[in-house]
Amino acid sequence: MARTAxxxxxxxxPTGEVATxxxPTGGTTATGETxxxxxxxxxxxxxxxxxxxxxxxxxxxxxxxxxxTLCGGxxxxxxxxxxxxxxxxxxxxxxxxxxxxxxxxARVTGKPGCAVVTAGPGTTDAVTGVANAFRAESxxxxxxxxxxxxxHKMGSLxxxxxxxxxxxxxxxxxxxxxxxxxxxxxxMAFRExxxxxxxxxxxxxxxxxxxxxxxxxxxxxxEAGRYRASTRNAGDPASVExxxxxxxxxxxxxxxxxxxxxxxxxxASAIELVRALDIPAYMNGAGRGTLPPGDPHHFQLSRRYxxxxxxxxxxxxxxxxxxxxxxxxxxxxxxxxxIDLDYRTVGKNRDIDLGIVGDANLVLAAVTQAASGRAxxxxxxxxxxxxxxxxxxxxAREKRLPQLRSDATPIHPYRLVHEINEFLTEDSIYIGDGxxxxxxxxxxxxxxxxGHWMDPGPxxxxxxxxxxxLATKLARPDKEVVALFGDGAxxxxxxxxxxxxxxxLPFVGIVGNNSSMNQIRYGQAQKxxxxxxxxxxxxxxxxxxxxxxMLGGHxxxxxxxxxxxxxxxxxxxxxxPSLINVWVDPDAYAPGTVNQTMYK
Numbered sequence: 001m002a003r004t005a006x007x008x009x010x011x012x013x014p015t016g017e018v019a020t021x022x023x024p025t026g027g028t029t030a031t032g033e034t035x036x037x038x039x040x041x042x043x044x045x046x047x048x049x050x051x052x053x054x055x056x057x058x059x060x061x062x063x064x065x066x067x068x069t070l071c072g073g074x075x076x077x078x079x080x081x082x083x084x085x086x087x088x089x090x091x092x093x094x095x096x097x098x099x100x101x102x103x104x105x106a107r108v109t110g111k112p113g114c115a116v117v118t119a120g121p122g123t124t125d126a127v128t129g130v131a132n133a134f135r136a137e138s139x140x141x142x143x144x145x146x147x148x149x150x151x152h153k154m155g156s157l158x159x160x161x162x163x164x165x166x167x168x169x170x171x172x173x174x175x176x177x178x179x180x181x182x183x184x185x186x187x188m189a190f191r192e193x194x195x196x197x198x199x200x201x202x203x204x205x206x207x208x209x210x211x212x213x214x215x216x217x218x219x220x221x222x223e224a225g226r227y228r229a230s231t232r233n234a235g236d237p238a239s240v241e242x243x244x245x246x247x248x249x250x251x252x253x254x255x256x257x258x259x260x261x262x263x264x265x266x267x268a269s270a271i272e273l274v275r276a277l278d279i280p281a282y283m284n285g286a287g288r289g290t291l292p293p294g295d296p297h298h299f300q301l302s303r304r305y306x307x308x309x310x311x312x313x314x315x316x317x318x319x320x321x322x323x324x325x326x327x328x329x330x331x332x333x334x335x336x337x338x339i340d341l342d343y344r345t346v347g348k349n350r351d352i353d354l355g356i357v358g359d360a361n362l363v364l365a366a367v368t369q370a371a372s373g374r375a376x377x378x379x380x381x382x383x384x385x386x387x388x389x390x391x392x393x394x395x396a397r398e399k400r401l402p403q404l405r406s407d408a409t410p411i412h413p414y415r416l417v418h419e420i421n422e423f424l425t426e427d428s429i430y431i432g433d434g435x436x437x438x439x440x441x442x443x444x445x446x447x448x449x450x451g452h453w454m455d456p457g458p459x460x461x462x463x464x465x466x467x468x469x470l471a472t473k474l475a476r477p478d479k480e481v482v483a484l485f486g487d488g489a490x491x492x493x494x495x496x497x498x499x500x501x502x503x504x505l506p507f508v509g510i511v512g513n514n515s516s517m518n519q520i521r522y523g524q525a526q527k528x529x530x531x532x533x534x535x536x537x538x539x540x541x542x543x544x545x546x547x548x549x550m551l552g553g554h555x556x557x558x559x560x561x562x563x564x565x566x567x568x569x570x571x572x573x574x575x576x577p578s579l580i581n582v583w584v585d586p587d588a589y590a591p592g593t594v595n596q597t598m599y600k
Contacts, residue, residue, distance in 0.1 A: 046217065051179045051210035052077025054219055055143065056085040058186035061224040064114050066090060066105065066474060068098035068467075070125075072118020074145025074158070074207045090474065090503070092467070095122050097496045099129020100467035102140040103200075107286065107454060108429075108475040110265060112139040112193055119145035120158025123204070124165070128461060130200050131169045136457030137263065137341075139198035141189050142166075146175065148208035166202040171195060173202040179212045180219045187222040194231055197342035198263065232264075234366050235339070235358035242354060243314070243337055244370035247277050250312035250335075252385045256303075259285035259457070260317020260341055266361035267450040270316070273368045278382040280306065280389050284318055285457065289447035292426075300446065302392035309388075310334050317341070317360050320349040321458055339363050404444070410585040411561045416512055417441040419564040420484060423508075424448060429472055429479050431455070433465025434486025435519035437512035439590035441484055452479075463492030465509075469577075470496065473505040480572070481507040487539060488517045490579075494547070500577040501552040508571045509579045511544045514586035519593050548579035558582045 049057075055078045059067070066088040069075070082089050092098050095117045102113030117126050123144035133140050147156030166173040172192035176185045182205065189201035234240070247253055261270050263286065270290050274281045274297040282303045283290050291298040299306065307313060307330050314337045320327035327350025330336055337354040338346050346355035356363055403414035417440050424430060426448045432438035432455045447453040454472070456464045465483050472481050485494075490511055500507065517537040525533035545555030554574035556567045564582065571578035 046215040048213040049216050050213045053081035054182040056081030058183035060085045062190050063111050067114045067116050068101040069116040070095050072122050074118045093496050095125035097467040099126040100464050101471040103133040103138045104468040104471035106138045106140050114141045116143045120160050123162045132459045132461040133200040134169045135459040137197045139193040140200045142202045144204045146204040146206045149206045162204045170202045171199040176205045179214045184220045187227045191228050233358040234362035235356040239356045240366045244367050248374045252310045253279050253312040254306045254310045255314040256282045257287035257290045258318025260360050262286040264359045264361040269361050269364040273364045288453035289450045292448050293446040301396035302389045305392045319345045410583050413440040413584050415561045417444040421445045423568045428482050431468045431483040434489040436593045437486045439592040462489040466493045466496045469507050483509045485511045487513040498551045506575050511581050512584045514584050515539045515541050522589050544579045545581040554578035556580050
């Protein structure tokens with residue numbers, strides 16, 4: 001819903017006067033800055049600039065070319081500034097979508113994303129998107145409106161303590177105290193977003209601060225490229241040398257490339273490392289696609305076996321969180337090395353033998369260089385280890401093959417994600433949004449290029465799919481976007497499918513529909529028995545294909561597994577935002593769901 005100010009006194013001061021700029025006789029603005037004092041019809045006086053235009057100039061200096069927003073009376077001067085600066089204003093139907101889209105825009109482009117929302121419920125609606133970006137280490141700025149400073153503590157429309165709420169889930173959160181400081185605070189927020197591991201920042205701008213004008217020569221407008229230093233760190237040289245020595249002499253080394261490999265654009269350095277030292281590589285999060293499927297150093301299904309049997313394990317850019325069993329999945333006998341942008345992450349939850357704080361791109365390149373010329377017949381020595389892992393991979397794949405090719409109806413989720421994997425090209429960016437169905441896809445879907453896998457990240461937020469599609473197609477219109485949704489996940493932000501239609505952003509969407517929140521259903525069955533497995537997690541049999549057509553997109557329903565591939569192809573050829581509603585077996589659970597520790 002639109003956030004519009006219906007309180008006509010929203011900008012009034014304590015005595016009822018409207019807080020505006022000084023009139024032709026001079027004076028001060030509502031925030032105390034000196035206004036213009038024209039002396040005659042022929043003297044225009046000093047050049048003035050409004051708060052919203054200062055925001056836009058600061059965003060332009062950072063390289064922001066798109067903002068995601070839902071309108072509100074507190075923030076419209078920012079729109080006016082963005083129009084003048086050539087910044088696209090993409091309006092959505094819910095502020096959570098705006099924040100998720102800003103997160104995704106940062107992931108895809110490598111530049112920070114930006115969302116602008118109004119005060120009160122506009123800002124609180126965006127909290128989930130900011131929190132998701134925080135856990136996913138995604139650099140973005142959320143700008144929120146706020147009641148006028150002149151009405152502080154008076155109960156103005158949509159007044160809430162936004163900064164207090166945002167502080168725990170951002171790297172920087174502040175109120176802009178005056179119009180002249182707006183651009184300065186915007187640049188400060190971006191600077192903090194890139195301090196160490198990246199993350200989100202938040203600024204609230206009171207309405208009278210935003211609407212007021214100041215003389216241009218009184219406002220600090222940071223110059224592009226002049227207010228941020230490089231944070232790229234190649235790691236401690238002694239530690240780099242030690243890691244090179246460990247890898248040269250290891251008999252069974254493995255490396256896991258996590259999301260920071262993509263964040264730091266370390267793909268080439270990662271590939272060079274595994275090629276030069278003949279190391280098997282595994283990938284998770286945004287690190288998926290660092291090596292393409294079929295590459296001799298690309299492994300996926302043998303990870304647990306590798307972690308149990310390796311003598312050196314290198315974890316690059318991923319924390320020892322629940323996805324890694326808090327580090328307990330790594331053999332106690334192995335030498336464990338962790339490389340991360342954030343000092344606080346290194347060695348957290350599990351002791352390590354060597355920690356390196358630094359940029360994955362620089363660290364990996366330095367390790368390869370340090371090991372150059374020191375590996376004696378490494379390829380020959382590692383061949384038995386790679387063959388051992390490849391045999392484990394093939395055994396796991398053969399065991400699962402009947403489910404991948406299953407002709408059962410309702411459709412087995414493994415068959416669905418197998419068809420999606422076969423459908424992807426080197427230009428397909430895959431987005432997963434769901435619980436159990438996306439857990440299935442994590443074992444099967446393999447992006448064919450770096451940066452072509454997107455999931456919520458460790459917060460596990462449902463509802464990221466549509467906003468991620470929105471941002472990805474805007475940032476990379478040359479790419480095909482393929483998104484798999486759980487039916488429960490799609491329903492959270494699915495109305496912004498209309499936004500995709502409105503902005504003519506085609507994509508191939510698939511809803512794995514089992515009319516359930518199946519990941520939770522499994523846990524309830526395990527804890528309370530099948531008699532209570534359906535409490536609070538059963539959804540209606542929604543025809544998402546009809547929903548897509550209603551909003552002007554392409555929609556198809558699939559009940560037979562043989563129809564999946566043709567439906568995917570027709571969606572690709574439609575040139576429209578699409579939803580293929582695939583009815584999947586509600587009694588089939590992903591191994592990841594079955595093995596979740598919360599259900600033990």
